[in-house]
Each structure stands twice: as structure tokens, then as C-alpha cells.
Amino acid sequence: METEKPRILVGDKIVDEAIAMLRQNADVDIKIGIGQEELESVIENYDALIVRSVPLVTEAVLSRGKRLKVVGRAGNGVDNIDVDAATRHGVVVVNTPDSNSISACEQTIALMLAAARNLPQANAALKQGSWGRNRFMGNELYSKTLGIVGLGRIGSLLATRLKSFGMRVIACDPYITPERFKRFGVERMETLNDLVRQADFITVHTPKTEETVGMIGEEQFKIAKPGVRVVNCARGGIIDEQALASALRQGIIAGASLDVFSNEPCTGNPLLEFDNVVVTPHIGATTHEAQHRVGTDVATFVLAALRGEIAPNTVNLPCLMGDELDSLRPHLILAESLGKLYYQLDKGPVERVELTYSGEIANKETGIITLAFLKGLLTPVMGENVNLVNASWLAENRGVKVFEKREAEATGYLNLITACIAQDGKQTSFAGTVGLDNGSRIVRINRYQMDIVLTPYMLFVEHLDRPGMIGFLGTILGKANVNIATMQVGRVTRDQEAMMILSVDSPLDEVVMAQLRQLEGIRSVKAISLR
Ligand code: NAD
Numbered sequence: 001m002e003t004e005k006p007r008i009l010v011g012d013k014i015v016d017e018a019i020a021m022l023r024q025n026a027d028v029d030i031k032i033g034i035g036q037e038e039l040e041s042v043i044e045n046y047d048a049l050i051v052r053s054v055p056l057v058t059e060a061v062l063s064r065g066k067r068l069k070v071v072g073r074a075g076n077g078v079d080n081i082d083v084d085a086a087t088r089h090g091v092v093v094v095n096t097p098d099s100n101s102i103s104a105c106e107q108t109i110a111l112m113l114a115a116a117r118n119l120p121q122a123n124a125a126l127k128q129g130s131w132g133r134n135r136f137m138g139n140e141l142y143s144k145t146l147g148i149v150g151l152g153r154i155g156s157l158l159a160t161r162l163k164s165f166g167m168r169v170i171a172c173d174p175y176i177t178p179e180r181f182k183r184f185g186v187e188r189m190e191t192l193n194d195l196v197r198q199a200d201f202i203t204v205h206t207p208k209t210e211e212t213v214g215m216i217g218e219e220q221f222k223i224a225k226p227g228v229r230v231v232n233c234a235r236g237g238i239i240d241e242q243a244l245a246s247a248l249r250q251g252i253i254a255g256a257s258l259d260v261f262s263n264e265p266c267t268g269n270p271l272l273e274f275d276n277v278v279v280t281p282h283i284g285a286t287t288h289e290a291q292h293r294v295g296t297d298v299a300t301f302v303l304a305a306l307r308g309e310i311a312p313n314t315v316n317l318p319c320l321m322g323d324e325l326d327s328l329r330p331h332l333i334l335a336e337s338l339g340k341l342y343y344q345l346d347k348g349p350v351e352r353v354e355l356t357y358s359g360e361i362a363n364k365e366t367g368i369i370t371l372a373f374l375k376g377l378l379t380p381v382m383g384e385n386v387n388l389v390n391a392s393w394l395a396e397n398r399g400v401k402v403f404e405k406r407e408a409e410a411t412g413y414l415n416l417i418t419a420c421i422a423q424d425g426k427q428t429s430f431a432g433t434v435g436l437d438n439g440s441r442i443v444r445i446n447r448y449q450m451d452i453v454l455t456p457y458m459l460f461v462e463h464l465d466r467p468g469m470i471g472f473l474g475t476i477l478g479k480a481n482v483n484i485a486t487m488q489v490g491r492v493t494r495d496q497e498a499m500m501i502l503s504v505d506s507p508l509d510e511v512v513m514a515q516l517r518q519l520e521g522i523r524s525v526k527a528i529s530l531r
């Protein structure tokens with residue numbers, strides 16, 4: 001039977017090659033410049049939505065998108081997407097932050113030079129027939145101090161390039177290590193105001209957050225060097241527009257270069273009236289090269305997310321590099337399987353989950369492994385509504401407290417994941433490991449030690465440790481034509497209780513389960529599905 005293709009809505013211009021990639025795998029509708037109302041009314045028909053900095057992907061859009069699985073941002077900033085709401089709705093948000101950094105960096109340099117050398121004014125004057133050289137006296141960048149606020153992707157590209165202009169580069173970024181400053185040969189400023197006092201050019205490269213909105217404002221213009229020039233090629237409003245207009249009016253600063261504005265599209269902004277303000281209509285990423293990368297990357301990531309894979313730039317999952325994700329994949333499978341065991345072996349509300357990562361896995365990005373465990377834990381009770389993106393939120397909402405522990409040693413194993421689940425004063429625990437073949441093995445259930453490969457259909461049997469049990473059980477399964485792939489018995493001490501675990505090739509029906517439960521000496525029989 002042919003499965004229905006996913007449906008993708010593209011809400012802004014992306015390159016034709018990206019559209020062709022999407023069309024090979026999905027039905028694609030293109031509605032460039034779609035309005036909010038139309039988006040809200042049609043979104044229920046789509047599995048994926050691709051946007052640039054418009055339209056807004058709001059709670060209203062996400063709650064109406066009943067089959068929506070992924071929102072792809074063709075670009076970097078996700079300030080037009082309500083990422084928290086997407087997480088609650090289990091919608092994956094992917095972006096392409098690396099694809100346009102070089103273009104944004106080069107645009108910043110172009111804007112700095114344009115302002116320092118009065119290029120737009122000189123260009124306009126000459127085209128109007130005026131050859132006035134002295135009116136356009138400018139400044140060199142050479143030997144000036146460049147102050148970069150935010151030494152992330154674009155900030156660091158800029159530092160490297162402008163050092164070759166002979167600039168002294170200083171930066172302020174409280175969220176990165178001193179080593180990163182050293183790596184880029186940048187002087188680290190303790191505070192933003194330290195940077196502002198020393199810089200001849202101030203350029204902002206932070207995301208727009210509560211903390212960064214208006215971070216260059218009246219206070220900073222008061223203490224800035226006379227003749228400073230400011231650049232904003234990040235997000236409108238990081239430099240307070242009113243304070244900037246007032247500083248320009250008072251002649252405190254020499255000029256400003258802006259690619260972004262608080263309200264976009266922007267045509268009536270008072271800043272556009274100043275002769276010493278150079279403006280561009282948010283074209284930092286508008287190059288053939290960046291748009292080619294942005295489009296093909298967003299298409300690749302959206303298609304991966306639709307296939308249920310973890311795309312490299314998933315905004316609402318812990319950040320992972322490509323290789324890291326590959327090395328974690330077997331642990332994600334193990335953790336999800338361990339999670340799935342719980343509600344199939346036991347019932348009752350979970351109050352607390354503690355995951356202990358021991359051995360080499362303790363040094364890895366375990367956050368995503370915890371999400372995989374929670375996804376496995378909740379899937380038997382919540383079905384397909386749970387995924388890696390919303391697993392933590394759903395768990396928290398059900399009152400489950402989640403803790404992670406790390407231990408350097410995993411005695412007897414290279415790595416070990418131990419899950420301890422507490423409810424009503426009772427504890428259940430499982431431990432599993434990933435072998436050298438990348439296969440998942442379970443090595444302990446509560447007090448029973450074992451070593452068995454996890455397979456799609458399993459049977460967990462608690463019984464008295466006495467001769468003949470394996471034979472009785474095998475006979476019933478044989479008669480029911482159920483093939484046993486592997487089998488293992490774990491026990492605490494001889495003649496007490498034991499646990500038998502079997503991997504079987506097919507699911508067990510209720511008749512067989514009832515026969516097994518009636519066998520003498522059997523304490524419990526549970527059929528487990530890890531599919
Ligand atoms: P990034 O995440 O790589 O770097 C941002 C840096 O800002 C981080 O190092 C972070 O620690 C730092 N930061 C956060 N809060 C800070 C604070 N209060 N003070 C100082 N530093 C702080 O981001 P990026 O890819 O370099 O992008 C930077 C900005 O450029 C974003 O706003 C992005 O949306 C924008 N952007 C604009 C265009 C355009 O077309 N104009 C294109 C691409 C990116």
C-alpha cells in the first residue's frame with residue numbers, strides 16, 4: 001500500500017533547488033508572503049512549515065496545526081517562532097544558523113565601511129551631478145578599536161577579518177569562555193560599559209532576548225567615545241532606536257549603520273531621516289551563496305525531522321554536533337527501550353526518575369539520552385503524542401521529577417545507564433549497556449543480574465528457582481508455535497526467586513499468556529513490546 005506523502009507549506013522564498021528536494025519527498029505548496037490569518041486557517045493541512053523571519057509562528061498557528069510536526073526556519077533567528085509553544089505541541093523547530101553567518105559578517109563590514117567613508121551619500125551626490133570630494137571626508141578602520149558585543153558565530157568571524165585591517169578588537173560576551181577570546185585574539189571586556197568606553201566602532205551580534213533588547217541605550221551613548229559609530233546587523237531593537245535617534249540629534253555619535261529594525265518591514269522609521277545613518281532592508285543574508293545554503297539546509301533538516309530523525313540544528317533539543325549525534329544514537333535506542341519497560345512491567349504513577357550515567361557515556365551530552373528515556377517511559381501511556389521534543393515538558397506536567405547523575409566508573413562495563421523510578425515509596429530499577437557492536441543489552445532489573453540483548457518482543461517471567469521451570473514454559477510456547485530466539489535466567493540466590501527473560505520472534509496472544517500464568521511456581525508473566 002502506498003503511504004501518503006507528507007505535506008509541506010513554504011511561507012517565504014527559498015531557492016528552487018531546495019523546493020525540488022522537498023518535492024521529491026513531499027507534496028509542497030508555496031505561498032510566499034502568506035498572511036497570519038491565512039496561515040492560521042490552512043495550517044491544519046500540513047505536516048511541515050518553512051518560514052524566514054515572517055510569518056509569525058504563534059501559539060495560535062501551532063495549536064491549529066493538528067498534524068504539524070516540524071517548523072523549519074530558513075535562516076538563523078527564531079524570534080518569529082514561539083519555540084516554547086512548539087515544544088509543548090511536540091513540534092520540532094529546526095534552523096540553519098551556520099548557513100548565512102559569512103554573509104551577515106560581510107554585510108556588517110560593508111555597513112561599517114559605508115558609514116566610515118560616506119559611501120551612500122557620495123554615491124547619491126555624484127549620480128545627481130555633484131562632484132564634491134571634501135564633503136565626504138571619512139575615517140580609516142586601521143588602528144581603531146572595534147567593540148564586538150556577542151562573540152558567537154558572526155562576532156568571531158568579524159573579529160578574525162577585522163584584525164587583518166589592523167584594528168584592535170575587544171569584545172564582551174559573558175556566556176563564553178576566556179579561551180574563546182584567546183582563540184580569536186580578542187581582548188575580553190568584563191562589562192558592556194567597559195567596551196563602550198573604549199570602542200570607536202560598536203557592533204552588536206547577540207540574539208534578541210529580554211537581556212539584549214535596548215542593551216545599547218541612553219546610558220551607553222552617554223559614556224561612549226565622541227565620534228563613535230554603531231552597527232546593528234543582528235536584530236532590530238538591540239540598539240535602542242529612540243536613544244540612538246536622540247544621540248544622533250545631539251551629535252554625540254558620528255553615525256550608525258542598520259540592517260535591522262524594531263518593526264519590519266520598516267519605511268516610516270525616524271532613523272531613516274538622518275544623513276549619517278546608513279540603512280539596508282534586512283539583507284544581511286541576502287547573497288546567492290547564503291540563500292543556496294540556507295534553502296538546501298532547511299530542506300534537508302525538515303525532511304530528516306519528518307522521517308523522525310534528529311536534525312543537527314533542532315532548536316528545541318540539546319545542541320549536538322553531527323559526530324556527537326552519531327556516537328549517541330545507540331544510547332538513545334537503549335534509553336528509549338529502558339523507558340518503555342517500566343509501564344509494561346509495572347503500573348502506577350511515577351513520581352521521580354533518576355538516570356545515572358556511568359563510564360564513558362558520563363562525558364557525553366546526556367540531556368538528549370534522558371529525553372529518549374522519558375519518550376520511552378511515556379509512549380506506552382501517551383502513544384504517538386510524545387516525542388523527544390515534548391517528552392520533558394509532558395513528564396514535568398504529569399508531576400514527574402527528573403534527575404541526572406554521572407559516575408566516572410561503570411564497573412565491568414564500558415558504559416552503563418541505570419534508571420531508577422520511584423512511585424508510592426516503591427522503587428523499580430533497570431540498568432543497560434551499549435556493547436562494542438552498538439547493540440543494547442539489559443544487565444539488571446531490580447535485584448536480578450542478567451545480560452540479554454533487547455529485541456522487539458520479549459517475555460519477562462518471575463518464578464520460583466526450581467528445576468523444570470524452563471521446560472514447562474518452553475513446551476507451552478512450542479505448542480503455540482512461538483519461536484524463542486534467546487533466553488536467560490537471572491537469580492539472586494539459589495532456591496529463591498528468579499527471573500527468566502526470553503526474546504521471542506512474534507507477539508504473544510492472551511491465550512498463551514493465560515496458560516503461562518497458570519503454571520505452578522510462576523509469580524508473574526509480562527509480554528514486553530520494544531517496537
Ligand atoms: P550566536 O548564537 O552564534 O552568537 C550570539 C552570541 O551572543 C553568543 O556567543 C552569546 O553568548 C552572546 N550573547 C548573548 N547574550 C549576550 C549578552 N547579554 N551580552 C553579550 N553577549 C551575549 O549567533 P550568531 O549566529 O552569531 O547571530 C548573531 C545575531 O545575528 C542574531 O541575532 C541573528 O539572528 C542575527 N543574524 C542577522 C542576519 C541578518 O540578515 N541581518 C543574518 C544572520 C544572523
Ligand code: MLT
Pocket residue numbers: 052053074075076077078100284285
Ligand atoms: C537570519 O536570522 O537568518 C537573518 O536575519 C536573515 C533572514 O531572516 O533571512
